[in-house]
Amino acid sequence: MNFVACRAGAGTAYLFNELIRLVYLTFYVQDAGFGDTDLIVYARAEAALERSLQRAEDERVWTLETDDLPLFEAVLRESDRQLASAPRHVHLGARERLERFAVSGRPSPLPAAVRH
Template identity: 70%
Template sequence: MDRVLQRAEQSRAWALDANDIPLFEAVLRQSDRQLANAPRHVHLGARYRLDCFAASDRTSPLRAAATSHSAGYKAGH
């Protein structure tokens, strides 16, 4: 995953190499299993929070997390 994030940071393009695909497939399968086993109220609560966030003026925390991750990655290499 670090390779994909680093490549996206450098090229500003998101793409998976053939070698990265099995890892992402495994992550998605695990995510699907977790979602399938989550109670309905958890799904509904998450959807409600997402809708509230989308309707707000707040910026995505994912960008800050990606920037923080990238800075930590660069410092470690």
């Protein structure tokens, strides 16, 4: 639902935060061995969110660009597969990693090699 709202131009700061959480949690579950989405998809989704957040700050418009939608669709598909296949402890571990990242001061949990 968050994705649908953001895609339709009805996003909010909270909904965008949830999309960021989705991208990073999905990455962490994949990093634990459950997923095969190309890492560049996560990096491009992260960059798309950064652009969208900048636009929201500048223009007060909380929406995703049409060209970026396939990235989030790919992350959502991967997340759905992970929910069906990864054990609960893997998801809990991903949440713990996200919490540690959130207080780390690092700009991204993604490997630097895929962000450039």
